[in-house]
Amino acid sequence: MKTIRAVGAVFAGVLIAATVACSGGGSPAPDSESEQPTKLRLALHWTYPVAEWDGIVVADELGYYEEAGLDVELQFLSGSTATVQAVAAGESDLGLAGPDTILSGVDSGLEFTVVANHLQRTSSGVIAPAASGIESFEDLEGKTVSTAAASPEQAMLRSKLAEAGLDSESDLALSFVDPQAKCTVVLSGAADACTGQNNHHVIQFADEGVDPLFLSFSTEEQPILGHSIFANDAYLADHADAVSRFLEATMRGYETAAEDLDAVVDIYVKQRPETDAAFLLKTLEASHELMYSDRTDEHGWGWMDDTAWQALADSLLAGEVLGSEVSVSEIYTNDYLPEDAWKPQPLD
Incomplete structure (x- = not known):
């Protein structure tokens, strides 16, 4: 030791x-x-x-x-x-x-x-630039969200979308990328939002000069x-x-x-x-x-x-x-x- x-x-x-x-x-x-x-x-x-x-x-x-x-x-x-x-x-x-x-x-x-x-x-949720106008899961309609394929994080996103009345197959586009790149593609403008962590990716956004908005998968009603x-x-x-x-x-x-x-x-x-x-x-x-x-x-x-x-x-x-x-x-x-x-x- x-x-x-x-x-x-x-x-x-x-x-x-x-x-x-x-x-x-x-x-x-x-x-x-x-x-x-x-x-x-x-x-x-x-x-x-x-x-x-x-x-x-x-x-x-x-x-x-x-x-x-x-x-x-x-x-x-x-x-x-x-x-x-x-x-x-x-x-x-x-x-x-x-x-x-x-x-x-x-x-x-x-x-x-x-x-x-x-x-x-959980530290997990959806991150988007504040300037995007995305303020709720409902606002992801028509957007492109980058995430990692076959991950529980992606599954929680689908669950939240369903709660918001959105079909994850038709009401928005899910972009499956390498886990290390899922939020980088947002910063490069190739996606509107990403799944990520507020104790890492949110900070990454801020350090790149992008004011982040974070939609947590955890709420007071459903911790x-x-x-x-x-x-x-x-x-x-x-x-x-x-x-x-x-x-x-x-x-x-x-x-x-x-x-x-x-x-x-x-x-x-x-x-x-x-x-x-x-x-x-x-x-x-x-x-x-x-x-x-x-x-x-x-x-x-x-x-x-x-x-x-x-x-x-x-x-x-x-x-x-x-x-x-x-x-x-x-x-x-x-x-x-x-x-x-x-x-x-x-x-x-």
């Missing part, structure tokens, strides 16, 4: 001490010096660290996992689908992926259990979850305490990160010097805004309920990603979350 103390010192001793106090001092390490730490393989949904993982990055760099008696191996994979498959196959013990892909995996018969929801609202942490069922059965310790250490990482995002940027830049620090800071801020909800106000970090999972399942069913209804109460548990958990708040 990497522990870069020089960068960790940026957080200052008083901040780390306060975080440990708020979190109950962290999870206990192994009972004796001779006891080996528990190995845990964590599959992540991209090939390099992204902003929404900053709590994991901080927990790793500041030694929170080591203090919890864990030897965490971070596995950088290409996309949520690869992450879900790795966890289901037992090649990874835990994973972090989009909940839409998680539900699709459940629908196809894969077995795992969601143990925490660190983004309480949809963001990325979640899930466990291989066999690993969970044999290592329940390790999963609890992992979630507590991860929560501590997110709590520490929220106190000083500039210090988080320093850690990322140290790991990958080519990182655009200014862009990263904006994505960190946007990601942390997605970490709180009425659920976390009441129960703390990572908490889930049927309502948000059901809203997502309904959208995916309407978008024909799911072949049948999913019993959402059976796919997740809050049992491994820390007691008296940190309650994320909007950033100042």
